[in-house]
Amino acid sequence: MKRPTDPAARAFPWLVVAGILVSALSFRGHIVAPTPVLRDIEVDLGIPSAQVGLLTTAPVLMFAVLTPLAAVAIRRAGPELALMLSLVGVLAGTVIRTVPGFGPLMLGMVVIGAAVTIGNVVTPVIIRRDVPSERVGVVTAAYTATLNVGTLLTTLLTAPMADVVGWPLALFAWALLTIAGIALWSVYLRRERRTERMFGQRFSGESVAPARVDGWDATNLTGPTPVVSSRRGRSYLARPVVWLLLAAFASQAFLYYGFSTWLPTMTADLLGVGATSAGALASLFQGVGIVGALLIPVLTRFTPRLVPAAVICASWIVLALGMLAAPELLWVWVSIGAMGHAGGFVVIFSTLVAVSRNDSEATGMSALVQGGGYALGATAAPVLGGVHDLTGSWQGTLWLTLALAIAYAALLMSAVVSAARAR
Numbered sequence: 001m002k003r004p005t006d007p008a009a010r011a012f013p014w015l016v017v018a019g020i021l022v023s024a025l026s027f028r029g030h031i032v033a034p035t036p037v038l039r040d041i042e043v044d045l046g047i048p049s050a051q052v053g054l055l056t057t058a059p060v061l062m063f064a065v066l067t068p069l070a071a072v073a074i075r076r077a078g079p080e081l082a083l084m085l086s087l088v089g090v091l092a093g094t095v096i097r098t099v100p101g102f103g104p105l106m107l108g109m110v111v112i113g114a115a116v117t118i119g120n121v122v123t124p125v126i127i128r129r130d131v132p133s134e135r136v137g138v139v140t141a142a143y144t145a146t147l148n149v150g151t152l153l154t155t156l157l158t159a160p161m162a163d164v165v166g167w168p169l170a171l172f173a174w175a176l177l178t179i180a181g182i183a184l185w186s187v188y189l190r191r192e193r194r195t196e197r198m199f200g201q202r203f204s205g206e207s208v209a210p211a212r213v214d215g216w217d218a219t220n221l222t223g224p225t226p227v228v229s230s231r232r233g234r235s236y237l238a239r240p241v242v243w244l245l246l247a248a249f250a251s252q253a254f255l256y257y258g259f260s261t262w263l264p265t266m267t268a269d270l271l272g273v274g275a276t277s278a279g280a281l282a283s284l285f286q287g288v289g290i291v292g293a294l295l296i297p298v299l300t301r302f303t304p305r306l307v308p309a310a311v312i313c314a315s316w317i318v319l320a321l322g323m324l325a326a327p328e329l330l331w332v333w334v335s336i337g338a339m340g341h342a343g344g345f346v347v348i349f350s351t352l353v354a355v356s357r358n359d360s361e362a363t364g365m366s367a368l369v370q371g372g373g374y375a376l377g378a379t380a381a382p383v384l385g386g387v388h389d390l391t392g393s394w395q396g397t398l399w400l401t402l403a404l405a406i407a408y409a410a411l412l413m414s415a416v417v418s419a420a421r422a423r
Contacts, residue, residue: 011128012131013131018184019185020127020143021142021143022177022184023181024146024150025146025149025153026116026119027086027116027119027120029151029174030150030178031109031151033154033155034158034167034171035056035261035282036158036279036282037158037162037170038055039170039265039275041105049303049385049388050383053166053386055106055381056109056260057381057382058110059110060377061378062116064371065371066380067117067370067371067374068367068371070121074122074125079183079405080126080189081189083118085118085270085322087178087182089114089115089116090116093108093109093111093113094108094112095175096108096111097168098171123143127139129141145293147293147333148286148289148290148293150200152283155282158170158188159264162275167409236356237368241418241419242365246368248344248408249348249369249372251376252341252344253376255380255408257378257380257405259341261384264279264282265278266323274345281330284338285337286338293343295342296312296339298345305347305350305419308346309413309416310345312412314409315337315338316409317405318333318404319340320405322336324395344412348369349366354419
């Protein structure tokens with residue numbers, strides 16, 4: 001930690017925040033980058049929809065499996081080096097997936113998912129350690145919005161680039177975002193080394209201590225919750241609200257990654273447009289999410305928790321129902337649905353923080369909810385692609401998402417009500 005007498009310790013850490021935000025462009029964008037060209041990948045590699053859907057399954061599965069291990073890696077390497085390793089891993093995965101064949105493409109996505117898992121866990125740790133407490137909410141909201149900016153860019157521009165250079169090079173082009181993050185974070189690391197030489201060692205074995213949840217402002221929670229292993233009491237496993245939150249997050253993860261994967265292809269098929277136009281329309285799902293990431297925390301702060309929860313539930317139902325009833329207005333339904341994926345994380349984890357009774361319980365609950373939720377979310381792409389292959393249309397897929405959206409609404413509202421009664 002910087003010495004209290006150091007003026008830099010009292011200043012806003014602009015370089016830290018800039019490095020985090022530029023890095024965030026790679027943390028979700030690279031995962032959804034293949035989605036606008038899934039049809040091209042299917043045709044070129046001669047594989048069915050269910051198999052090509054595994055491309056987005058692999059990274060999400062890494063979230064589920066490696067999140068607890070990421071905390072260990074961060075503890076050993078330190079937050080700054082962990083974030084750099086995350087970016088280097090994303091770059092390596094991006095290079096691997098340009099090698100011809102489905103195997104390298106899949107391996108590249110696995111590497112990207114593993115690297116992003118570290119970034120997901122370490123970024124909130126750095127924010128809560130280095131950013132003044134009164135600015136944590138703003139910076140975490142900006143971080144979450146930037147995640148959506150990354151997905152907006154890749155969803156919007158991958159197909160047009162693929163038309164010019166082919167989909168392998170179009171996917172590789174996004175390495176430029178990661179290189180920019182590596183360059184900016186390298187500048188920060190060099191500056192920190194100079195600071196350490198002047199003021200002494202920055203860390204003293206407490207690298208991941210800021211992942212504790214005491215002091216969190218639940219209404220400001222807009223990014224991934226830091227997860228560290230918890231070996232103390234697990235009485236929270238007997239609490240119904242924990243399992244409701246797990247089921248709600250799992251449903252949301254399934255809906256988000258299912259729509260993120262298939263929305264460009266679905267749009268092209270339903271509206272009869274080309275890949276570029278479909279990608280542009282589907283990008284609204286990520287673009288409007290930027291607004292939702294900033295709006296829902298405000299709504300959470302100034303209204304009862306049931307209000308933003310109801311807004312989020314309604315947005316998912318409207319998305320699925322609207323696409324079934326009037327697909328020609330897809331841009332409207334997608335824009336509304338974006339509020340659901342942007343704000344659902346905020347409501348679920350602010351509720352989790354509110355009902356946790358101590359630090360150990362909060363971290364254990366967070367690990368359970370995120371691990372289980374991402375495990376189910378990883379099945380979304382192949383399941384929805386498989387339903388499409390079996391039925392020959394997107395109607396069955398949309399009916400399935402509508403049923404899950406209704407279940408999600410019941411689970412989330414029940415969790416919020418249960419949390420309110422528990423206080």
